[in-house]
Every structure is written in structure tokens, then in C-alpha cells.
Amino acid sequence: MNPPDVLQVSCVQMHWAKPLERNLAMTLRFIREAAAExxxxxxxxxxxxxxxxxxxxxxxxxxQVRAALAEVQRxxxxxxxxxxxxxxxxxxxxxxxxxxxxxxxxxxxxxxAKVHMAGADERKxxxxxxxxxxxxxxxxxxxxxxxxxxRHPELYRVPAMAGAQILFQPSCSSDxxxxxxxxxxxxxxxxxxxxxxxIYHCVANTVGTSPDGAQTSSGxxxxxxxxxxxxxxxxxxxxxxxxxxxxxxRATRYYALDSLEHPPFMKLYWEQIIAEMKRRADEKPE
Numbered sequence: 001m002n003p004p005d006v007l008q009v010s011c012v013q014m015h016w017a018k019p020l021e022r023n024l025a026m027t028l029r030f031i032r033e034a035a036a037e038x039x040x041x042x043x044x045x046x047x048x049x050x051x052x053x054x055x056x057x058x059x060x061x062x063x064q065v066r067a068a069l070a071e072v073q074r075x076x077x078x079x080x081x082x083x084x085x086x087x088x089x090x091x092x093x094x095x096x097x098x099x100x101x102x103x104x105x106x107x108x109x110x111x112x113a114k115v116h117m118a119g120a121d122e123r124k125x126x127x128x129x130x131x132x133x134x135x136x137x138x139x140x141x142x143x144x145x146x147x148x149x150x151r152h153p154e155l156y157r158v159p160a161m162a163g164a165q166i167l168f169q170p171s172c173s174s175d176x177x178x179x180x181x182x183x184x185x186x187x188x189x190x191x192x193x194x195x196x197x198x199i200y201h202c203v204a205n206t207v208g209t210s211p212d213g214a215q216t217s218s219g220x221x222x223x224x225x226x227x228x229x230x231x232x233x234x235x236x237x238x239x240x241x242x243x244x245x246x247x248x249x250r251a252t253r254y255y256a257l258d259s260l261e262h263p264p265f266m267k268l269y270w271e272q273i274i275a276e277m278k279r280r281a282d283e284k285p286e
Contacts, residue, residue, distance in 0.1 A: 001139060002139065003138060003139035003140045003248065004040075004138055004139075004140070004248070005247065005248055005249065006245050006246060006247050006248065007040055007041065007137070007138070007140060007166075007245070007246045007248065008037070008038055008039045008040050008041075008243065008244070008245045008246070009039060009040070009041045009042075009043070009166075009200075009202055009223060009243070009244060009245075009246055010030075010033075010034040010037060010039040010041070010042045010043070010241050010242065010243040011042075011043045011202050011203060011204040011221050011222070011223055011232075011234075011241070011242050011243075012027075012030045012034075012042060012043065012044045012045065012048075012204050012221075012239075012240075012241050013045065013204065013205055013206065013207055013219060013221040013234045013238070013239055013240050013241070013242070014026055014027075014030075014044065014045055014048060014206060014207070014239050015206065015207060015208035015239060016045065016046075016047070016051060016052045016053065016172045016174050016206035016207070016208055016217050017051050017052065017053035017056070017174075017208060017209070017210045017211060017215075018051055018208075019051070019056070020049055020050060020051070020060060020064065020065070020068055023048060023049050023050075023051060023068075024049060024068045024071060024072070026239070027044060027048055027049065027072055027075075027085065028071065028072070028075050030042065030044070030241055031072070031075045031076065031079050031081070031083060032075075032079060033241055034079070034081060034241060034243070035079035035080065035081055037241075037243050039081060039243055040081055040082060040137075040138065041081060041082040041083075041084070041137060042081060042082070042083055042084070042241075043084040043168045043170060043202055043204045044083070044084060044085045044086060044170060044204050045086065045170050045171060045172055045204045045205055045206045045221075046086045046097065046099075046114075046146050046147050046170040046171050046172040046206070047086045047087060047088045047097065047172060048085050048086045048087070048170070049065060049068045049069065049072070049085065049086065049087050050065055050086075050087050050088045050089070052088070052172040052174060052206070053210055053211065054121035054122070054124075054125055056211075057088050058090075058095070058125060062089055062090050065087050065089055066089075068087075069085070069087060069100065069108075072085050072102065073102055073106040073107070073108065074106055076102045076103070076104060076106050077104065077105055077106030079104075080104045081104055082101065082102065082103060082104060082137050082138075083101075083102040084099060084100070084101055084102075084144070084168055084170065084204075085099070085100050085102065086098065086099050086100070086146070086170045087100065088126065091286060093127060094125060094126055094127045095125050095126045095127075096113045096114075096126065096127065096129065096285050096286075097113060097114035097117075097122065097126055097146060098111055098112070098113055098114075098285060099111070099112045099114075099133075099144055099146055099168075099170055101135055101137075101144075109135065110133070110135040110281075110282075111284055111285055112129065112131070112133040112144050112146070112285065113128065113129025113130075113131075113285035114126070114128060114129060114146035114147065114148070114149055115128045115129050115130075115145075115146075115149050115152070115155060116128060116148045116149050116151070116152055117148070118147060118148035119174070119175075129285050130280070130283075130285075131277070131280040131281070131283055131285075132155050132156075132158055132159055132277045132280075133145065133155075133156075133159065134159045134162060134164060134277055134278060134281045135281065137166075140165060140166065140248060141159075141162070141163035141164045141165060142164055142165070142166045142167075142168065143155075143156045143159035143160065143164040143166070143167050143168070143199075144167070144168045144169070144170075145167065145169050146169070146170055146171070147169070147170070147171040147172055147173065149169075150169050150171070150190055150191060150193075151191065153193070153196055153197070156193055156197065156199075157196065157197050157256050157259065158270070158273055158274060158277055159277065160197045160198075160199050160253045160256035160257075161253070161256045161257060161259070161260045161270060161274060162274045162277065162278065163253070164199060164253075165199050165200060165248055165251035165253065166199060166200045166201075166202065166246065166251065167193045167197075167199055167200065167201045167202065168202050168204075169190060169201065169202065169203045169204070170204050171190055171203055171204065171205040171206070171221075172205065172206040172217060173190070173205055173206070173217055173218045174206065174210070174215050174216065174217040175215060175216075175217075175218075176214065176215060177214075177215070177216055180215075180216050180217065180218045183218050184218050184220065184236065190203045190205065190220070190222070192224050192228045193224075194224055194225060194226045194227055194228035194229075195227070195228040195255075196255055196256075197226075197253065197255050197256045198226045198227075198251065198252050198253050198254040198255050198256065199226055199251045199253055199256070200223070200224065200225065200226055200246050200250075200251050201222075201223070201224045201228075202222075202223045202224075203220075203221050203222050203223075203224075204221050205217065205218065205219055205220060205221045205234075206219070207219045207236070207237050207238065207239060208237075208239075218236065219234055219235055219236040219237060219238075220233065220234060220235070220236060221233070221234040221242060222234070222242070223242060223243075223244040223246075225250065226250050226251045226252065231244035231245075231246075232244040
């Protein structure tokens with residue numbers, strides 16, 4: 001089966017510091033909304049189910065997190081769409097910040113662990129993953145980074161060299177009130193991939209304040225064209241869902257492919273990195 005020429009995608013904006021039960025209920029609601037809109041893919045923020053609030057999430061039993069994830073898998077199957085959902089889960093060696101790609105049959109087909117830790121709590125409790133994301137949605141090559149990973153463009157530009165046309169970025173740009181204000185006005189929260197890679201960029205970010213009132217999040221989820229122009233944008237404060245239709249032939253990967261070829265001495269090294277990325281693609285983060 002040939003990949004589709006267009007793909008309708010939704011990105012969800014949710015609170016980052018709520019309990020798992022509430023997060024799961026909101027997730028199931030937004031899956032239904034995305035399906036009702038006719039989307040084929042719905043992307044949720046970083047750590048959707050567990051929250052990104054570490055004083056709470058580190059107390060969650062892994063079995064409870066896995067049970068919630070299974071509920072999302074069933075919802076994806078019922079809605080017949082792809083779901084990208086986040087958890088932070090305990091392992092034998094600290095926690096992993098994970099993104100799970102669930103297909104319309106309800107199967108987890110791909111998992112990615114965040115590479116670059118952000119914030120004191122994440123650096124304290126988590127360790128980074130050891131691969132770049134490269135997977136397919138309905139035959140369309142895609143890639144994925146989690147929040148801070150987006151400041152390291154090699155993590156999505158190498159997949160773009162290999163064929164990825166869409167970058168999904170689950171995010172939680174939580175920080176102090178002052179830092180979030182400056183992120184907003186400087187455009188630092190999520191930096192668009194289109195202008196350096198010529199691929200689509202779909203960001204699902206968080207909103208809301210922490211229980212202690214010390215931190216907030218910048219919102220501004222977006223879906224951007226390979227030129228960097230916005231197709232859909234969310235606001236600073238509200239939870240919700242945004243949707244856009246992606247015309248895949250616009251994702252030419254021009255800038256990434258140009259980097260693959262120039263300077264010529266680098267091409268061999270890029271090709272070696274691409275081969276290693278593909279070799280690791282199906283490794284499960286553990």
C-alpha cells in the first residue's frame with residue numbers, strides 16, 4: 001500500500017501537573033475528539049499520563065501506569081487512529097521519559113526515550129535514551145523528539161536525511177514563571193524544525209501551574225508547515241486540541257538532504273550515522 005498524499009493530524013494541549021486518573025480521562029476524551037474531527041494521528045504532550053510533576057509521579061506504581069497505557073491502547077483501537085502518548089516510568093536504573101506510538105489496532109509499534117534531560121528533577125530521577133526516533137505512520141517516515149531534545153537538531157535532522165517527513169514533539173516546557181515568560185516572548189520554548197530541515201513539525205505542549213504555584217508552562221502548541229509557517233496554533237493557558245492537514249509532498253527535506261551532500265567529506269559519516277540509527281530503531285528503551 002502506498003503512503004497517503006495527505007495526513008490529518010491533531011495535537012493536544014493538556015495540564016502537566018494533574019493526577020493520573022484525571023490525565024487518563026482527558027486523554028480518552030481527546031482521542032474521541034480527534035477521531036470525530038477525522039484525524040488519523042493524535043499527539044499528546046510529554047508525560048501525558050503520569051504528569052511531569054516529579055513529587056507525584058515518582059510515587060506511581062509501574063503497574064498503574066501500564067494499566068492506564070493499556071486503556072489508551074484500547075481507545076486507539078476503538079477510534080481507529082494513531083496515538084502518540086507519553087509516560088515517565090521506573091526501571092531498574094532510574095526513570096525513563098517515554099513516548100509510545102500506538103497504531104490503529106491498539107498495538108505499541110514504537111517507543112522512544114528522551115535523550116536530553118531538562119530541569120533539576122528530571123536530571124535527578126531520569127536517565128537518557130540511546131537512539132534517534134525513526135518509524136512509520138501509514139507508510140510515512142516520521143521522527144520524534146521530546147521537549148528539550150528539540151534544541152539538539154541532529155536528533156531530527158538525521159532522521160530527515162533518512163526520509164522522515166514529519167517531526168512530532170511531545171513537550172512540557174514547565175519552568176519558573178519568569179523563565180516561561182521569557183520563553184514566550186523569545187520563541188525559545190519549541191524552535192521550529194521547518195526552516196532548517198523542510199519537514200512538518202507537530203508540537204503538543206502543556207499548560208497550567210504546579211500544585212505549589214512555583215512553575216507554569218508556556219502552552220503554544222502548534223502544527224507548522226515545512227516552511228515554518230503555522231497551520232494551527234494553541235494559546236498560552238487553555239487545554240484543547242488543534243488540527244491540520246499535512247500535504248506530504250511539501251515536506252521535501254531539502255535542507256536536511258543538502259546537509260547530507262555538503263560538505264562532501266561529511267557524507268560518509270552521515271551515512272554511517274543513518275545506518276546506525278536504523279539499526280537501533282526497533283530497540284526497546286529499558
